[in-house]
Amino acid sequence: QQQVKQSPQSLIVQKGGIPIINCAYENTAFDYFPWYQQFPGKGPALLIAIRPDVSEKKEGRFTISFNKSAKQFSLHIMDSQPGDSATYFCAATSRENAGNMLTFGGGTRLMVKP
Amino acid sequence: DADVTQTPRNRITKTGKRIMLECSQTKGHDRMYWYRQDPGLGLRLIYYSFDVKDINKGEISDGYSVSRQAQAKFSLSLESAIPNQTALYFCATSDPHGNNEQFFGPGTRLTVL
Numbered sequence: 001q002q003q004v005k006q007s008p009q010s011l012i013v014q015k016g017g018i019p020i021i022n023c024a025y026e027n028t029a030f031d032y033f034p035w036y037q038q039f040p041g042k043g044p045a046l047l048i049a050i051r052p053d054v055s056e057k058k059e060g061r062f063t064i065s066f067n068k069s070a071k072q073f074s075l076h077i078m079d080s081q082p083g084d085s086a087t088y089f090c091a092a093t094s095r096e097n098a099g100n101m102l103t104f105g106g107g108t109r110l111m112v113k114p
Numbered sequence: 115d116a117d118v119t120q121t122p123r124n125r126i127t128k129t130g131k132r133i134m135l136e137c138s139q140t141k142g143h144d145r146m147y148w149y150r151q152d153p154g155l156g157l158r159l160i161y162y163s164f165d166v167k168d169i170n171k172g173e174i175s176d177g178y179s180v181s182r183q184a185q186a187k188f189s190l191s192l193e194s195a196i197p198n199q200t201a202l203y204f205c206a207t208s209d210p211h212g213n214n215e216q217f218f219g220p221g222t223r224l225t226v227l
Contacts, residue, residue, distance in 0.1 A: 004156075006156070009154055032214050034214065034215070036218075041220065041221075042220055042221075043118070043204050043206070043218030043219050043220050043221055044157070044204070044218050045217075045218065046215045046216075049213075049214075049215075089156055089157065093214055101159065101162070102157075102159075102214075102216060104156035104157040104158070105156050106154050106155055106156040107151075107153075107154070107156050
């Protein structure tokens with residue numbers, strides 16, 4: 001049973017749209033929530049991350065929104081571009097987890113149409 | 115990421131064969147991980163190692179074994195491959211003094227017939 005549930009599994013938007021990917025977690029000990037981006041034929045790479053002391057974090061066109069009470073967090077991509085087409089994974093871990101162990105969501109395959 | 119390399123990149127094998135996937139890194143990180151990726155299931159941890167003398171089972175270690183030959187090398191073996199081990203396999207590293215970021219290799223696509 002996945003401790004981090006991610007939705008949707010796939011998403012198609014037009015260029016300029018704002019795709020939103022949602023994740024929900026169960027373990028209240030989680031206190032670090034990264035998003036990884038994976039292009040075809042490549043390994044995942046860290047995109048952006050948030051800690052629960054803030055409700056939002058922006059880096060360029062990418063924004064994480066965090067709702068601690070609901071145990072949910074989401075990734076928004078502003079002004080999406082075809083080059084953003086990739087698979088996105090949310091993940092979670094806790095500072096108590098000395099091994100940097102990440103629990104990943106199931107992934108979302110995003111396609112941005114020109 | 116050229117700092118974490120995996121060989122082979124693709125492999126097709128038959129049921130019952132022994133397979134070894136290799137991972138090397140030049141990041142100087144002590145911590146290394148093996149994951150498998152399946153559609154809809156994300157990345158699941160198979161084994162991890164905090165240093166050369168430390169090996170730990172992950173979420174789905176059955177049917178797999180690992181060897182940490184050096185700080186820079188971490189190999190994954192399938193002792194007797196079965197079709198449901200067909201997947202994309204990733205090696206990753208992390209710095210224990212870093213910010214929890216893991217650095218992934220390019221992956222090995224394994225098909226077991």
